[in-house]
Amino acid sequence: MIELKQVDVVFTQKKKTTIAVSNVNLSVEKKDIFGIVGYSGAGKSTLVRLINLLQRPTSGEVIIDGVDLTKISHRTLRQQRKQIGMIFQHFNLFNARTVFDNVAFALKYSGLKKAERTEKVTSLLQLVGLEDKAQAYPSQLSGGQKQRVAIARALASDPKILLCDEATSALDPKTTIQILELLQKLNRELDLTIVLITHEMQVVKEICNKVAVMEDGQIIEQGRALDIFSQPQKALTKDFIRTATHIDQALATILEHPQFSNLSPNEWLVELSYVGDETDQPLIAQLFSRFQVTTNILYGNVEIIQGTALGTLVVVLTGNHNQKQKVFDYLKKHRVNATLLKEAHSKHQNLTLVGGA
Known part of the structure; x- marks a missing residue:
């Protein structure tokens, strides 16, 4: 569906050169909800604008449904x-236009007759849950409702791909979840491929089946x-994930407590993590009977995440040193990652023992 091959974007201004995108290869399949995550300035927005060629690459290929957009005429583009x-x-x-007219504007040059445009706009507003707001103006809408109007307008041309550039960043958490649920619905009912740009891993966690991290x-x-x-490789990715899952926040609160x-x-203060149904028995309950820990x-x-459970526990293990080491080996055997976070009189943090993560 979407392929970026060895794409570079270089900006030159007043003899200063800025590399916004460097040697990016990306493949998005039909019906993916593909998240691209990174901090501000990582190049995310430039990358997403390549997909519809609002930003032309300095080099590389942008292929949509088998067509390289960099090699076609303006009319075909x-x-x-x-x-x-x-x-x-x-x-x-458009603040001076009603909700209906904002969506209808996207059909201005569609060739549809007035009755056909009216029918289509009405169906789009029903799809995004705003049929009762057709004659309202943007100033009368909440942020979530405004984004629903924008989504309806974006769907007016029956696209195969929807690009979302920080589309939930201006919304409160509850409204964000509602908009993400709407995007999932559109992905499912319209076979819509969605590329979602965000700096929040929480958003990726909610709906994306694939993700790329930019820096x-x-x-x-x-x-x-x-x-x-479940298995992040890069430090930045780990940072994003631990922020989204609130693990670091929980650890900070725990370590502030004198006890x-x-x-x-x-x-020992230990972090345990597991994926899916890999723990099919009550392992924690067995640690005392087996190891007196x-x-x-x-x-x-x-x-x-995509229907699979990712679990995390922070625990204090109390017992003999050798027995606690046996606990780590036992947990590893049952595919639970165990990481020693802190032990008495230790200055080392995030020390992984033999048998740990």
Whole structure:
């Protein structure tokens, strides 16, 4: 569906050269919800604008449905762009037009008769849940409703691809979830391929089946969302994920408590993580009966990524040193990653023991 091959974007201004995108290779399949995540300035927005050639690459190929957009005429490009809708952070609605007219504007040169345009706009507003707001003006809408109007307008040309550039960044958390649920619905019901640009891994976690992580104009890691969340390879990816799953926040709170910041000599602070149904028996409950090691659970979290559970526990293990080491080996055997975070009198953080993650 979408292929970027060895794409570079270089800007030159007043003898200053800026590399916005560097040697990017990306493949998005039909019906993917593909997340591209990175901090501000990573090159995400430039990258997404390549897909409809609003930004031409300095070098490389941009292939949509087998057609290299960099090698076709302007007239053909205009036709190809009808396959690609786009929504933005700030909605870009016409404030002096009604909701109906904002959506209808996208059909101005469609060749449809007035009755056909009316029918289509009405059906689009029904699709995004705004049929009762047709005669309202943007100033009368909430942020989420404005984004729904923008989505309806983007769908007016029956695109195969929808590009979302920070489309939920201006919305509150509850409204963000509602918009993401709408995008999932459109992906499912219209076979719509969605490319979603964001700086929030939480957004990726909610709906994306694949993800690419950008830093300094390059894609440093990409793959299935489940694989990226369960086995991140790069430091930036790990940082994004731990922020989205609130693990670091939980650890900071735990370590602020005197009881856990000053462990007893026989105590370890440990992080446990697992994927899916790999833990098909109550392992934690068995640690005392098998190894005489007690487990105090301080924090637990389960994320559902593409229908698969990712679990995290932060615990204090109390017992003999050798027995605690046997616990690590036992957990590894049952495909639970165990990482020693802190032990009494240790200055080392995130130290992984033999048998750990």
